[in-house]
Amino acid sequence: MSATCKHASGGCDYPAGECSGACTMAGGPAFPRQHTVADANHPAFKLGNEGMSLRDYFAAKTLPACIAVATEAMASSRATLSNQQAADFRRAICIDAWGWADEMLAARGAQS
Incomplete structure (x- = not known):
C-alpha cells in the first residue's frame, strides 16, 4: 500500500505527492477549471496540479x-x-x- 497525502488522517486516499489539494480534506482546488482535450498534453495536467487547495x-x-x-x-x-x-x-x-x-x-x- 502506498503512502497517502498529508491529509491521510482525515480520509484522503491520494498517493503521497499526488493530492495537489484535490482531496476532500483540502477542500479541493481553490480555483477549479475544466480540462480540455488539449490540456492532456500539458505537463501540469499529467501531474494533476490544480494549484492551491x-x-x-x-x-x-x-x-x-x-x-x-x-x-x-x-x-x-x-x-x-x-x-x-x-x-x-x-x-x-x-x-x-x-x-x-x-x-x-x-x-x-x-x-x-
Missing part, C-alpha cells in the same frame, strides 16, 4: 488577521523576544491560520 486559500486569507492580532498582543505586552522565541511566535501565527482554514472547511461542510 481551498484550504491553502482560506489559510492565506486568514493569515493577515492572525498576524495583526498577534502583533497587537505583542506590542501591548512590550515583550522582547529572542530570535528563537520570535521564530516560534511566527510559526504559531501560521499554525493558527491553518486552524482557521480547517474550521472554515468544517463549517462549509456542515452547510452542505
